[in-house]
Amino acid sequence: MSTEPRIAFKAGRAFRRENTNWVDPDPTKGAVILQNGEDGLLHFIWKNRTTNDSEEDLILFPSDATFAPVTQAASGRVYVLKFSSSNQRHFFWMQDADSTRDKDFVQNVNRLLLNPEELPVWFTGFPDALGTAAFEEPGTAQASSSSSSAQPAQPSQPAQPGQPGFQFTQEQLNQFQSMIESSGAGANVPPVVELSLTDVLTPANLTPLFTSHPELIQTLFPHLPPDLPSPPTPQTIQQVISSPQFRAAVRNFDQALRTGLLGGLVRGLGLPEEAGTGVEAFLRAIQDQAREGGGGDSMDTD
């Protein structure tokens, strides 16, 4: 896994005054950097831009933290990193003179905090009203303490807005935001709580089903290996679902679903392409299919 920085921007820290609700900004010039560590986990780092030392290094697990605006702050550019699993609060204030990209940075930080596999999305690389675009070669943008902002190394992003004077109006930003939201691909999609197929297809979950719904066993026989040494019985199904070969296949399929690339494959199962984009989506699609195709019996009850 690459340990290149994935997002970086100029930001200083702010500290709560003890026993009060005051948060005082620390003037030290710094940068917030999100990058993958050698441990394969996402790290939230605050670096001192004067000494170049990383003075904070937090490990972030998926869905564990959010980066939220502190609405009471008059300047509107103060944010807090807060954790769902503890009371930790880390305050930061944006130090880039140009505030038009704050929203981009913050949204992308939150996307990564939710799911470290996400690719950040940048909207400030679009051409201005005159149709000219300032494109920088990827990899040449430096996180320096001079005029240009710290930029992430994103080889897949052709646009690297680092040019001074390259402004993007708030109105244009809002337009793009509503475009993303309406396509359902934006930050307003409700967060998905992770789950693994290997925890769904357990003998513990499946065995009771065969006792309570014996008619469903018939639907499974056609999908057993075709070259079994003797004709399959309900016992065979039990053996198969407890076998290391089946468990390995479920793990493998679970991993494949997480790549989000199984759209074509799931169509072969009569499911919509969307069902191949993740475990949650796959299960939802099957639920829908079962409801529609189901012979009039049980809807989901608990």
Added chain:
Amino acid sequence: MSGEDDSSGWQLTESDPSVFTELLKSLGVPLVVDDLYSLDSGALSTFQPIHALIFLFKWVGSSAEPSSGGQYDLEFPGFFAHQVVNNACATLAVMNAIGNIPDLPKGVQLSDLINFTVGMDPQTRGMVITSADWLREAHNALSPPSAISLEGLGLPKTTEEAYHFIVYLPYMGSVYELDGLKDSPVQHGPYEEKGEGWLAKAREVIEARIATYPPGSLEFSLLALHDDPLPTLQTSLSEAQASGNHAAVEEIMVRLANENSKRERWAFENSLRRHNYVGFIHALLSAMGKAGALDKAKEDAQAKMQERIAKRKEKGEAAMDED
């Protein structure tokens, strides 16, 4: 043994006796592979005559691997091939064994392949074997179909690394060690024909080898490559029946029953290995959906995942505290 991304189309197989036996069947070789749980004479006599021993192991220690004794035989005139593709290691070990067993019935493709490599150096022989499409297909038929190819997606590897395989067998009066990762076969000295024959010497060599590893650092298995017992048992049964020897008939029938049930178990496992489960997974989840059990299963699975994440975080924090 891991990390080699160029698998050249060879899939990693399990190292089960059932997998080896199935491979031998597809090669037209009437030999069978069984697990050996010890090297004592009782265990070995069960499978006599044994043509070769396959020692498979995983070295999990951190220091340098100890040397195995014996002497390199650069003039070895028999069949020896280098392992050029890691995933092919099981089949390569089988080839190094059966290539040196005299008068062994073989399928035509196998005979032709072995004859073709006469006079080649081990490296070239290894490359020739690895390029034999029909052999690779027979090998790949032993593992799950790669309907979903996850190669090249850079996913973290969850499958086990390959074991390393070493063949021990008798050749021209001495016990030889054939290790596809070594330059040449290793000669461990002559053996006497009487009693257990070459196995007595092989036992010495293997036990000495195991003893050189620090305790707990070695995971290993021993396999015996031997004649298929079924035909012999059938013949003995007929004879015993013909001569009215009821005690013998009973004893042989018990052994036949055991062997047949083991083979049926192996056939079951192999059929499970070759199967593409996507349809079955879909059918199972649909059944859960129809029975109204999917929502709860989903919730429980989400809870389990949260637990795992929390545990990992604990470990992560503990690790940070240690800095």
